[in-house]
């Protein structure tokens with residue numbers, strides 16, 4: 072059965088954490104002793120790796136764009152020139168990549184992590200991908216004798232910086248227990264959901280709800296303005312009622328000003344909706360609201376908003392209005 076373990080653990084730099092602590096729990100969890108690799112230093116990967124370094128872990132990093140490693144190297148990280156090199160020099164390697172294609176390339180491609188894997192090592196993929204991709208990566212990793220855990224995260228740039236992510240893990244439970252203290256540095260809670268694929272599925276279901284909520288919120292903001300209400304007042308009213316959500320309170324004020332500082336890139340939200348639609352189709356479930364939302368994110372991408380925050384989807388609605 073799925074288990075939830077809440078920890079007061081990761082608070083990034085605010086927590087003194089020993090990577091070689093040796094306490095253990097009945098589930099086999101203990102402090103992590105060994106070297107940690109981190110592949111992919113984008114919006115999420117960089118703060119997650121920083122928190123591990125600040126907690127005292129021995130971290131080795133790699134990123135396709137080499138310059139993004141520099142801030143981590145300044146904090147004390149080591150560098151290796153390929154995912155294979157990171158994996159072979161570390162005990163456990165995390166990967167935070169953009170999408171299924173990049174996650175597969177980094178894990179299974181030329182000089183990919185699988186080439187540096189061996190029995191006793193572990194690979195933890197924290198990217199948001201679909202179950203089939205995760206299973207493919209898991210197969211490559213475990214064929215080397217290493218262990219595999221998928222662990223996509225819920226929570227955005229700020230929770231990543233604050234060590235307050237929610238891990239949705241599945242796969243090798245021994246590896247889950249082995250890296251528990253590392254997950255607790257980067258997150259506030261963790262779920263172990265069973266076989267590889269269940270973490271990916273959970274993440275896609277959560278994000279399809281989030282993507283649709285953002286579209287609905289956007290429609291409300293525009294409609295309120297059009298009928299002569301102050302959209303800032305709408306944000307305030309929503310924040311006090313049953314549909315209050317941190318996402319609305321956080322992003323609403325800047326959306327009213329047509330500002331979309333990127334925390335969760337719109338292109339990644341659209342990727343998640345695309346993958347969620349395929350997941351629903353695999354079990355013949357109709358998700359018409361998500362399908363409609365996905366179309367709007369696609370329009371937003373075509374307007375050049377792919378790298379803006381996903382709240383910029385409101386601009387696709389505005390464009391529809393203008394083309395009337």
Ligand SMILES: NC(=O)C1=CN([C@@H]2O[C@H](COP(=O)(O)OP(=O)(O)OC[C@H]3O[C@@H](n4cnc5c(N)ncnc54)[C@H](OP(=O)(O)O)[C@@H]3O)[C@@H](O)[C@H]2O)C=CC1
Nearest residue numbers: 111112113114115135136168169173199227228334335339
């Ligand atoms: N941002 C958010 O709020 C959240 C994001 N996520 C998920 O986490 C993952 C990462 O997101 P985020 O950090 O925001 O994304 P970014 O776009 O900021 O970072 C993507 C990372 O993937 C790397 N990458 C992309 N393509 C390739 C490739 N072909 N080969 C090697 N590396 C590649 C990038 O390298 P380079 O620097 O060279 O471009 C970068 O390190 C995504 O799956 C996203 O859906 C999950 C929760 C929250």
Ligand SMILES: O=CC(=O)O
Nearest residue numbers: 224225226227335
């Ligand atoms: O995947 C995005 C998030 O905010 O969670």
